Amino acid sequence: TTLEERRTAVRRADSALAEARAEAAASLEEADRAVERARIALAKARLDAGVPESVRARVEHARYQLALTRAGAAHESAIDDRGAAAARGESEVRIRSEELARARRKLAEAEGGIDALRLVAPRAGIAVLAENPQEGRPLQPGDTLWVGLPVVSLPDLSRMRVTAMLSDVDDGLIEVGAAVRCVLDIYPEL
Numbered sequence: 033t034t035l036e037e038r039r040t041a042v043r044r045a046d047s048a049l050a051e052a053r054a055e056a057a058a059s060l061e062e063a064d065r066a067v068e069r070a071r072i073a074l075a076k077a078r079l080d081a082g083v084p085e086s087v088r089a090r091v092e093h094a095r096y097q098l099a100l101t102r103a104g105a106a107h108e109s110a111i112d113d114r115g116a117a118a119a120r121g122e123s124e125v126r127i128r129s130e131e132l133a134r135a136r137r138k139l140a141e142a143e144g145g146i147d148a149l150r151l152v153a154p155r156a157g158i159a160v161l162a163e164n165p166q167e168g169r170p171l172q173p174g175d176t177l178w179v180g181l182p183v184v185s186l187p188d189l190s191r192m193r194v195t196a197m198l199s200d201v202d203d204g205l206i207e208v209g210a211a212v213r214c215v216l217d218i219y220p221e222l
Contacts, residue, residue, distance in 0.1 A: 035146060038139040045135040049128040056121025063114035070103070070110035077103035153186050160185050 081100035085093045153159060161170045162182045171183060194214050198206060206212070 035139075035142045038135065038142050042132070042135045042139050045128070045132040049125070049132050052121075052124045052128040056118075056125055059117045059121055060114070063110070063117040067107070067110040067114050070107040074100075074103040074107045151184060155186065157186050157189055160187060 077096070077100040081093075081096040083093075083096070088096075161184055163169065164171050164175055165181075171177075177183065196212075196214075197220075
């Protein structure tokens with residue numbers, strides 16, 4: 033469950049990073065457009081203010097000079113806003129990148145933990161699950177284990193000895209060296 037949760041967290045963090053990058057790009061693009069609009073307005077205000085005072089009325093000339101000052105301030109403000117938008121976007125992308133890296137580290141940790149718990153048999157054979165000594169039943173997921181408690185064993189079948197009981201009707205049908213199929217029964221008396 034934890035492994036799947038961490039995989040989901042990585043997918044979410046990856047998606048959040050992509051979203052942050054897209055939002056940062058869109059915000060920067062909008063800020064670039066605002067700077068361009070302000071630059072155009074400033075250029076227009078310069079043209080209007082560049083007309084000599086002798087051609088226009090003094091009040092009108094003053095109004096155009098004031099408009100030039102405001103356009104210059106608006107242009108500077110748009111440039112500052114673009115810088116702030118770029119910094120915000122970079123910061124958000126950096127935060128999301130760190131969250132993704134953290135989620136990937138946690139996923140790798142969980143996968144490493146599961147790999148560390150994986151048992152690999154040194155040879156082919158039948159694996160026998162150990163018994164819980166306190167409860168007299170085979171070990172189950174969730175049981176508490178302690179150092180030295182065998183969890184699983186791999187019996188050496190080449191040394192195994194079988195004691196068999198045959199019915200009277202099978203006398204003479206079995207001989208030494210004959211191939212047989214043994215079915216293990218841990219409760220033969222039942």
